Amino acid sequence: MTVQLKDVRKTYGKGDATVIALDGVSTDFAPGSFTAVMGPSGSGKSTFLQCAAGLDRPTSGTVTVEGHDLGSMNVTELTKLRRERVGFVFQSFNLLPALTVEQNVALPLRFAGKRPDRRHLAAVIDRVGLTDRAKHRPAQLSGGQQQRVAIARALATRPAVLFADEPTGALDTHTATEVLGLMRQAVRETGQTVVMVTHDPVAASYADRVLFLADGRIADAMDAPTAERVAERMTRPWHTPMGAAA
Numbered sequence: 001m002t003v004q005l006k007d008v009r010k011t012y013g014k015g016d017a018t019v020i021a022l023d024g025v026s027t028d029f030a031p032g033s034f035t036a037v038m039g040p041s042g043s044g045k046s047t048f049l050q051c052a053a054g055l056d057r058p059t060s061g062t063v064t065v066e067g068h069d070l071g072s073m074n075v076t077e078l079t080k081l082r083r084e085r086v087g088f089v090f091q092s093f094n095l096l097p098a099l100t101v102e103q104n105v106a107l108p109l110r111f112a113g114k115r116p117d118r119r120h121l122a123a124v125i126d127r128v129g130l131t132d133r134a135k136h137r138p139a140q141l142s143g144g145q146q147q148r149v150a151i152a153r154a155l156a157t158r159p160a161v162l163f164a165d166e167p168t169g170a171l172d173t174h175t176a177t178e179v180l181g182l183m184r185q186a187v188r189e190t191g192q193t194v195v196m197v198t199h200d201p202v203a204a205s206y207a208d209r210v211l212f213l214a215d216g217r218i219a220d221a222m223d224a225p226t227a228e229r230v231a232e233r234m235t236r237p238w239h240t241p242m243g244a245a246a
Helices: 045-052 075-085 103-110 118-127 143-155 173-190 226-236
Strands: 003-012 020-028 032-039 060-065 086-090 161-164 195-196 209-214 218-225
Touching: 003 045, 020 045, 020 060, 020 218, 032 045, 032 173, 045 161, 045 195, 075 086, 103 118, 103 143, 118 143, 118 173, 143 173, 143 209, 161 173, 173 195, 218 226
Parallel strands: 032 195, 032 209, 086 161, 161 195
Antiparallel strands: 003 020, 003 060, 209 218
16 A cells, blocks of 8 residues: 555643544545545544655555555655655645746656756646746746646655645636646546545545545545535535434
């Protein structure tokens, strides 16, 4: 498995002020799979992503990426793994305004101490349809184009897994469809593993599987989702498994 979580628990605070963000979560993400993670506000979606990506350490349980136990790694080792094997795409594009598209895409490689292969960079930028914008800066691009740059940057290191946190939240419907199509294409054509947190049933329909979180636990799962099925599931109590009485 590319990423695996076993009985992951994450708490904040102590005593009566303890907040349980994740409560014994176990799941895995196979190579070349696209998984959407959904849930109401406070369900643990962000904490789930942060622990799975090595951005935060669980209170207990284990998280492994390509067989590497993140809990056993020191800060330097964890930083190296994130830079080389994990890609990130966020709702806010997080591009450096003074750098061109090409320079922004090359940033993860430079941070990892690697000399960017210009042909590889050109291929990644072409894959997201921005070859004619490679020398432009973020202010010269639309929101959708900036998110495409963010995706290209995340893919530049050839990561084992790409984590996307509400990647279409700031985009209009048409542009969101283009961005989701790019992630779906990466899964289909290059075997990229994608884990995406979203609140949008249409976005979730691009995934192979949807995990529904409630109160820090996986309350349900859906394979081969459609926007209609996901939307219908969201109208019922989050704690009620599919097929059970509400």
